[in-house]
Amino acid sequence: MNVVALLKRLGLTRTVLAAFLLGLWVLSATASSLDMSILISDCLVRTGMNGILVLALVPAVRAGVGLNFGLPLGMVCGLIGMVTVMDLAGRTMPLELGESYGMGLQFALLGTAMILGALLGMIAGWLYSRLLEAVKGQEMMVGIYVGFGSVAGASILWLLFPAKNPELIWPLGGVGLRNTLVLDGYFQHLLDRFGSFSFGNGFFPTGVLLVWVLACAALWLFFRTRIGAALAAAGANPRFAAASGIDVRSMRSLGVVLSTALAAIGIVVFSQSYGFVQLYKAPLLMAFPTVAALLIGGASVRNAKIAHVLIGTFLFQSVLTTSLPLVNDLIAQHGGAKALANVPEIARLIISNGIILYALTRKES
Amino acid sequence: MRSAPSVRGLLGQNVVPLLFATLCIAGIVAAREAIALEILAGDIVTRLGRNLFLVLSLIVPVVAGMGLNFGIVIGAMCGQIGLILVENAGWSGLGALGAAMAFSVPLSLVFGGLTGRLLNRAKGKEMITGMILAFFANGVYQMIFLLLAGPVLPLHNQKILLDDGIGLANTIDLSGTAGKLDHLLRISLLGGRIQFPIATFLLITLLCLGLRWYLRTRSGQELRTVGQDMHVAEISGIGVDKVRMRAILISTVLGGIGQILWLTSTGMGTMNTYSSHEQVGPYAIAAILVGGATVTHATIWHAILGTLLFHTLFVVAPLAGQAVFGAVQIGEYFREFVAYAVIGVTLALHAWKSRRG
Numbered sequence: 001m002n003v004v005a006l007l008k009r010l011g012l013t014r015t016v017l018a019a020f021l022l023g024l025w026v027l028s029a030t031a032s033s034l035d036m037s038i039l040i041s042d043c044l045v046r047t048g049m050n051g052i053l054v055l056a057l058v059p060a061v062r063a064g065v066g067l068n069f070g071l072p073l074g075m076v077c078g079l080i081g082m083v084t085v086m087d088l089a090g091r092t093m094p095l096e097l098g099e100s101y102g103m104g105l106q107f108a109l110l111g112t113a114m115i116l117g118a119l120l121g122m123i124a125g126w127l128y129s130r131l132l133e134a135v136k137g138q139e140m141m142v143g144i145y146v147g148f149g150s151v152a153g154a155s156i157l158w159l160l161f162p163a164k165n166p167e168l169i170w171p172l173g174g175v176g177l178r179n180t181l182v183l184d185g186y187f188q189h190l191l192d193r194f195g196s197f198s199f200g201n202g203f204f205p206t207g208v209l210l211v212w213v214l215a216c217a218a219l220w221l222f223f224r225t226r227i228g229a230a231l232a233a234a235g236a237n238p239r240f241a242a243a244s245g246i247d248v249r250s251m252r253s254l255g256v257v258l259s260t261a262l263a264a265i266g267i268v269v270f271s272q273s274y275g276f277v278q279l280y281k282a283p284l285l286m287a288f289p290t291v292a293a294l295l296i297g298g299a300s301v302r303n304a305k306i307a308h309v310l311i312g313t314f315l316f317q318s319v320l321t322t323s324l325p326l327v328n329d330l331i332a333q334h335g336g337a338k339a340l341a342n343v344p345e346i347a348r349l350i351i352s353n354g355i356i357l358y359a360l361t362r363k364e365s
Numbered sequence: 366m367r368s369a370p371s372v373r374g375l376l377g378q379n380v381v382p383l384l385f386a387t388l389c390i391a392g393i394v395a396a397r398e399a400i401a402l403e404i405l406a407g408d409i410v411t412r413l414g415r416n417l418f419l420v421l422s423l424i425v426p427v428v429a430g431m432g433l434n435f436g437i438v439i440g441a442m443c444g445q446i447g448l449i450l451v452e453n454a455g456w457s458g459l460g461a462l463g464a465a466m467a468f469s470v471p472l473s474l475v476f477g478g479l480t481g482r483l484l485n486r487a488k489g490k491e492m493i494t495g496m497i498l499a500f501f502a503n504g505v506y507q508m509i510f511l512l513l514a515g516p517v518l519p520l521h522n523q524k525i526l527l528d529d530g531i532g533l534a535n536t537i538d539l540s541g542t543a544g545k546l547d548h549l550l551r552i553s554l555l556g557g558r559i560q561f562p563i564a565t566f567l568l569i570t571l572l573c574l575g576l577r578w579y580l581r582t583r584s585g586q587e588l589r590t591v592g593q594d595m596h597v598a599e600i601s602g603i604g605v606d607k608v609r610m611r612a613i614l615i616s617t618v619l620g621g622i623g624q625i626l627w628l629t630s631t632g633m634g635t636m637n638t639y640s641s642h643e644q645v646g647p648y649a650i651a652a653i654l655v656g657g658a659t660v661t662h663a664t665i666w667h668a669i670l671g672t673l674l675f676h677t678l679f680v681v682a683p684l685a686g687q688a689v690f691g692a693v694q695i696g697e698y699f700r701e702f703v704a705y706a707v708i709g710v711t712l713a714l715h716a717w718k719s720r721r722g
Contacts, residue, residue, distance in 0.1 A: 135716030141493045142716060145709030152702035159695050175692040288500065339511045339532030346511065349504030356497045361486045 011298055013355070017315045024322045032329040037200025039325070043318040045192055048208035049273035052215055053286070054293045054313045056262035061304035062223070063255025064235030065132055067294075067359070070143035071287040073128055074121045074263025076154040081117030082268055082277050083161065083168065083177065085109050086186055090165025100185040110187040110272060117264035124150075125260025129253040140301075144287070151284045158279045181277040188275045208273055215262070220306045231255055235302075292316060292352030295359050320348055381707070382657045385674040388703075389681060396684035405680060407559040412676040413669075414547065414565040415630035419649045420668045421572055422619030426491075427663040428580060429612035430592030433650045433708075436480045436495035436613070440620025441642035442506050443472040448539060448625060448636060449510070453522045457541025459549065462629060465542065469621035476502075477617030481610035488595070492660075492712075499646060507639055533638045543634030546626070562631065572619070573665050579615075588612055592661070620645070651675060651704040660715040678703065 007015055028034045053071065060068035089109055095101070101109065128146055135142045159176035163169050168177050182188075194207030222228040233241040234251035242248050271277045294304060297312020323344040331340050393405070419437070426434040447469030451461045480498060487494040514520045515531040523530070525537050547562035554561060579585050591598040591608045599605050624645060628636050653663055655678075656671020679700055686696020 131713060134720070135713050136720055137489070138712060138716035140490075141496075142709060142713050144493065144496070145705055145712060148705040149702060149709050152698055152705050155698040156695060156702065159692060159698065160690075175694065288497075337512075337515075337527075337529055337531035339527060339529075342507065342511050342532075346504050346507045349507065350501060353497050353501035353504060357483070357494065357501055360490055360494050360497065361483060 013296060014298060014311060014315065017296060017319060021315060021319050021322065024319065024326060028322060028326050028329075032326055033333065034325055034329050035201050037202035039202070039322060041199075041202025041204070043314075043321045044209065045205045045273055046317040046321045047314045048192070048205050048212050049270050050266075050290065050293065050317055051209075051212035051309070051313050052262060052266035052269050053290045054297075055212070055215055055219060055306075055309045056259050056266050057291060057294050057299075058219060058304045058306065058309060059231070059255040059258035059262070061294075061299065061302065062232050062235050063252045064238060064302070065252055065255055065259075066140045066143075066301050067291045067356075068143055068256070068259050068263075069140055069287045069291065070128060070146040070150075071259075071263045071290060072147035072283040073124055073150040074260035075267040075283040075286065076150050077120035077124055077260070078113070078117035078264035078267035078271075079154065079277060079279060079283070080120055080157075081113040081115075081264065082271060083158075083163070083181070083279075084116060085113040086181065086277075087161075087163045087165045087168055089186065090167055094165075095167075095185050106187045106190050110190055110268065113187075114265045114268045117268055118261040121261035121264035122257050125257035126253065128260060129256035132256060133249060133252065147287055148284065151281065155280045177279055179278070179280055179282075181279070183272060183275050183277060187272050190272050191269065192273050205273075208269065211269060215265075216306050216309060227254070288356065289316070289348070289352050292355050295355045296351075300362065301359055316352075319351075320344065323347060379657055381655060381711075382670055382674060385655050385678065389674055389677045392678060392681035392685040395688045396681050399684040399688060400680075403555045403558045405677075407555075408680050409673065409677055410559055410561055411631055412679070413672055414562050414569070415627050415633070416649070416652065416672050416676065417569050417668065418572060418626045419620060419623035419645060420652045420672050421569070421576065421665065422616050422623050423649055423653050424576060424663045424665065424668065425579075425588065425615045425619075426612045427658065427661065428585075428592050429588045429609055430595065430661065431484060431609060431612060432492045432660045433653075434495060434613070434616050434620075435492055435646045435650070436484070436498050437616060437620040437649060438499035438642050438646045439476050439480050439502050440473050440617035441624035441645040442502060443476055443617070444469045444621035444624030445628070445636060445638070445642055446472055447621065448542070448628060449520070449525065449533065449537065449638075451542065452525050452537055452539070453520045455522060455524075455541075459545045462542045462545050462625070465625050466622050469625060470618055473618040473621040474614060477614045478610065480617060481613035484613060485606045485609055496646070503643065506642075510638060535638055537636045537638055539629055539634050539636055543629045544631045545629065547631040560631070565626065565630075568626070576665060584608075584611065623649075647704060647708065648675075651707050654707050654711045659711060675704075 010018070025036075025039075028039055029036050053075075056071060056074065057068050060066070086109075089101070093101075100106070131146065132139045132142065161177050163177060168181055170176070170178060191207035191211055192205040195210070196203045196206045198204075223232055230241070230246045231251045231254055233244070234246050234248040235255065238248045241251070267283070293312045293316040294308055295312065296316045297308035297310070299305070299308040299312070327343050328341060330336070331338075393402075419441075422437060422440065423434055426432065444465070447465035447467070450468050451465040456464060480495070483498060484491045484494060509518070511532040514533045515526055520526065520533070525533055527534050546564050546568070547560075549564040550562070552561045552563060553559070580588070587598070587603050587608050588611070590601065590603055591605050595605050598608070624642065627633065627645075628641060652671045652675040653668050654671065655675045656667035656669065658664070658667035658671065682700040682703075683693045683696035686699060687693045
């Protein structure tokens, strides 16, 4: 294959980031005491963990709504799904300390949480799409505040949530749900470990990657159905679509509903990988790195493909996952200022917001 | 455009402030056991002096049609850099406070200029661009002051640096400048329970008068014209980009000074080097909107009324949450929800109205 043509197709941002990632990996392999197999394994887990959240952005972009910064709305729905399932499980079949549910039951719990979250996400997404329809042209800005508002609103819900499972509520007279719910015994790492095999000291998280790729494939197929094609047409050229008999409003609405429901499923997958359900302010800013990952993959405000999701999530998450332990290790070995430990976080802020700024000020959008 | 005022029209125009006034009164009633009225009043006077300058700095870009300046955070950072320079030199007192403001101005002009250039490239998307720019700038700010302060930037005062001399400490004690302006001239009311900082309010009054004067000058008129219709302004020979740039420069400079006043207000006195600036944008914007401002229309009175109402709610909400639900956090999350909701609803209403033409 022609290398120049390949690089051209990949684009400058991706070529630079891929080279950067490669450089980080070479540095890790040669200069640090890090175990490469664990590092690669962590990169893969992180990619699978965030994959569906990034994918969730695609239907909204395709439908012409732009980057869906209101993703936290869907995440909150997924969180409600998980909390509900955990509470019901804890009430009906309480776990002893150190016990776990059986594999089948774990899958049932995970699946129920996803379905419940997705259903709530569809309802919330439909209402959200009504709002976006009214504010055409300012969807992204309004979306940011829908996201913020839903996180703050959900915080009140967490405080008032009528949970009985002692693992969810504070042990000594505190009010509301805990900040972080431990998924140990429920479905912690369930997908990560499913069908996984080890290499070196790390492992290949087959299940979570499989779920992600399947979801990507499903959405890819969806865009090849008649409705999917209509949705994309409505986003690409609303007037032309309307002239050819497509109901543009309902297509935009469908894009937002899909996006919100996928975000709900995405946060469930995220939490099982992470091992904890994080409530309250945790999802507040999660839309921004997610959007950045999609843009790094090559998407723009008006165009997003499944390939952008695959490339962007892997590149962005791998750079983040590698840089943190690498920098810490190098500081520990060679000395250096404590402040250097902040480099990865600073790089994350600059890269992710820089790429969003670039997308916003591009002529095309 | 304005028709004869009717009761319905007046209600409709002032629905947000009225709603908030109701919320505030309900909150005060609910929390009446927890806080005495004169203490509440004293608290609110302090908060007005602390926040008004920042909120007022948002007005000019709104008039220029650039919407709510989420990029005000950039100005706040410049203000903090001014304070960092003063603390590094080890100065204190009122002169040091003035020096910090003086240092912040050229910085604000440089970074405000960059902001203006970027926003001119993103017409119609100024608000979201400003917001993301603020996040981006936060990364750059951290890079400069965590990694370069010490080895590259000539900051040597060990009091503000981390132990190993590289990077600024997470918190910087501002006791040298804090409260200096507030304490310059004060009146005690109600036996000292309300301390009215005259000097601070004098400065704020000066700003209000200055803004009023400026918006009536030719330059201010140009600003209005651009705000009403960019194309008309262009045709009538106004350099639209230049005018918009001017608006952002003014806002950024005022934001820098406002942040210094905020950080050195009585009862503050500590700067969280890496986070004090972050919340400035959202809270100042929520405040002016609560006063009845919109994306396209903001006045000094909106700023004053809004700051008053928003900060009353800020003080009262946790207490009311405690009294009604037995949980402080409910009130805290509620006020946060309100801050986001008021911005979100205003943006939505603006977009909805402008679509209907």
